[in-house]
Amino acid sequence: MKLLNKISYYYILNTAILFVFGLLAIYLSVNRIIDGKTRGQLKDTSKEVILKIQHGIINEYPPLVEITELKDKNFTKPAFSDTTIFLASENDRDPYRQYKVYKQIGDKNYRIIVRTSLIEKEDLFSTILIILGIIISFLLAALFIINRFTTRKIFKPFYSNLGRLKTFSLHKNNSLELDRSNINEFNELNNALIELSEKALKEYQSIKEFSEDLSHELQTPVAVIKAKAELLQQEEFEDQETNNNLQSIINNTIKLDKLNKSLVLLAKLETKDFFPSQKTVLKDKIEKIVENFRDIAHSKNLNLKMNLDSNYEADINENLLDIMLSNLISNSIKHNVTGGDIIVGLENSILSIMNSGKVPKQEPVNYFKRFSYDEKSPNSLGLGLAIVKKICNLYGIEIKYSFEKSYHIFIINFEPSR
Amino acid sequence: MKLILIEDEKDLAGSIESYLKKEGYFIDRAHSFSQAKEKIGFNSYDCALVDLMLPDGNGIELVDQIKKINQQCGIIIISAKESLDDKITGLNIGADDYITKPFHLAELNARIKSVLRRKFYDGSNEIIINELTIEPDKREMFVNDVLVDLTRREFDLLLFFISNKERVLNKEAIIEHVWGDDSNAFDNLDFVYTHIKNLRRKLKDLGAEDYIKSVYGIGYKFSIK
Incomplete structure (x- = not known):
């Protein structure tokens, strides 16, 4: 994960958690305040109703005020409770809070229930929550952007120096230069x-x-x-x-x-020393090198075939090209069988060198390593292919080795991007 | 012919001198830059062998100096560096040839002869050995005035043999000279034998003596004795 993303991630996560706790605290305190107020109001209303009954006025106003005359005096303690009541006018059940009080006025026993609708409270809560939610979302987004902006600014020298470190190379012989910043x-x-x-x-x-x-x-x-x-x-x-x-x-x-x-x-x-390159017609070079080895191939009774159908020009150091081709051709003679074949092909920028030979005893990748050989031969150094590989790497030339139907095959693409 | 050998490694200078003496050259030796400078100032040489890395100076300066004093002197640079830059500078400042250590003595000998031929017998540098006449510039060879049809490799072989006559030549030196040092890395060096066999047959067919003798376990020798 990128450093900037990591910082933003933790920042957002932590602020979001804080905001959730904050919202909970707001909800609980607002709830408490509203609850206290409703209870106080209900108590006040009940006192008012009792006072009116004492003056002989029985004024019912269902469902907000219900007054019932009781036959027996089985009173319970005054209590608050929540309930829902069906309203025919709205054809729905609405939430109410009620306060039940029993009172003996004169010689009559009364049960007085006063109610208040909770719909308003719920509405209030949802409005508060929506407003808070919008504010918090805006805050979070703004904080995220500000945070992103400042961290990016703070880490700017870090990233530019990281880039320079990545391109730093010992063999360029340039000392490392880094941006100063105001952070110690x-x-x-x-x-x-x-x-x-x-x-x-x-x-x-x-x-x-x-x-x-x-x-x-x-x-x-x-x-x-x-x-x-x-x-x-x-x-x-x-x-x-x-x-x-x-x-x-x-x-x-x-x-x-x-x-x-x-x-x-x-x-x-x-060390990627400097090797001056020039355009060289690959076909001519191959013919020249193969010519050099023709006598040796002949003495092994090898059948040399060349299909060079391309006038491709390689942009490469001539000495290195010589070394590379020499190593590959001499390999194809060394690791051949008496009376075997060598087929050299050139098509566009792709050179192929195939030769008959024994089944390789090693993993193909090993052949490109230093000092690797199947059989130790007194005249083989085991460096030829390692050098070929290094030259290919230097110029971005693609080289592949395979063994198919008792043929060793090298495919060298001088322009793999094309 | 008067040669100066400028080489700080006395052991190597000694071996080169022993090998070249047989050619009848007069050989002067210098083991340092200052010694060489002095000798160049006093004597006139036909050919100079110059090691570029000397303990007290750069051989390139010596080449410059020799060129100033004696235009005709052939110069062969001996260097431990194979680097192309050195080779180009060496040849640019007027050296005639460039050879890297370690070399075959026979190769050095052949190079000296080639330089001397070019410098001192321009054009008419025929080599005559009994019934054989060789014209190195035209790359032609005659047996009793009859032109012998030789391939490029066979002519190279013959000239190398003649430059080193009465010397034992090992196969490696022959291959390096005629086929290049990449060809040394093969286990089977029979192709040398085939070429030499053909050369001998061509000479024999025209009635020439068989001068090329094989030396068991080493290689060949061109001998008129």
Whole structure:
């Protein structure tokens, strides 16, 4: 729930409860006052009637005044009660309050009942309630609007700063800037956030520099090892094992170098370093890369088919496009079977690469993770698809993998929004 | 030919020097920016190998200086950075080639030869080895004056072999040079064998000697001995 809604919700709930109690209190006190008044009036009227009887005037006025002569003197205490009486004139039963008094006047026994209509009281109540209801509804609405307005105003810097925090990114290398407000707590929060972001930026920069330096520093010793081993190789040792060992050293320096370069590239892709892009005709690029791998595919007796029916131009960094296509095509050769197929298709902005192969042993999503492979091959780093995925993410390119009818299928849409 | 090798890592400089010596070059070594600056001022070189990251200065400045003193000197930049920016700046300021660490010694050797060929024998840089005549610029090759029909890859292979004759070349260096380093990552490298077999057959069919020998467990060697 949004903060503003939460505040309004509690505000309205609490005021509504208060108003209900307020209404109840008004109702009870008004009721009490009216009750007191009616009782007083009824008593006064009964006294008046008795006084008139004492003077010999028996003036009945049903249903408001009823005087009955009793034969026996079985008197009860004077009492108030509520009743309804049928009025022929209105053809309805109306509520009345009555006061019953027994009195001996002269030698006669009388029962005197005086009544007053409660219709007026009910009318009065409903009128009061309606007026109060309207006033309260207006008050509630006004309070809601005022509350909403003020909280929105108070929280304005909070929301604008929240927006800035959301777009804050370490690799943009801009320090966080937040709006000041006249609320101390918000300013304290801002200061804490700015301090935190500056610390994070510093740490991030130093880690980035460290990993870049490290990878460059690593290249020199690797170069030394490789050069020394190649020099030794020139000796053409009689001992075959020595030759094999030297070759293995060279192969591993090559692998180390590739690993290093791939990790640097992944780091650069992750930190979204700037890669200048240009328009590239995808079809030409694909043909060039496939051509590079044709000899290798041929040696595996692979059947290479290309259906490139599109002159689509991708707006992408050329090096990254090269790396991405190379990784995908070389994958389709590596994970193929002898005499298998590779089918490369391009339709509009959608590139598909299909190759025959063994059933995958992992969940498809795992293939895009670093260092994931079905079978550990001495020449596979397990970074190829992770790099492809990162490049796709960078440009908003959609990539999907599936395995159908013993074919590995990659579908790459360069413009998924279209 | 007189070369200067500017590289602060002495171990690497030593290995490069040992490998290149066999080509008959005179090689000077400088291990720092100041040392290199001094040597460039006093001597004239045909080719300079420059490491861009030196402890006491930037190699790019040295490239500038060499260009000012001696226009003809070939310059190859050796860098630990693969970054495209460095490569572009390097080539923009007048370097002839750019190679990243770690490299194959045979690759460096081939690059030096290519730079020297371009710089010093413009146009008529034929390579003649007994009955073989190679014209690198035209990408043509003759056996006893008969043109051999070679594919692009076969010609690249042959030139790489000839640039590194009497050297053992491992398969990895050959693949990287001819097919690019993406092709190194395959378990099965038989395609190299197929191409070399075809090249040997084409030369043999025209009556040339079989100079390409396989070295068991390593790769190949082009030997006229």
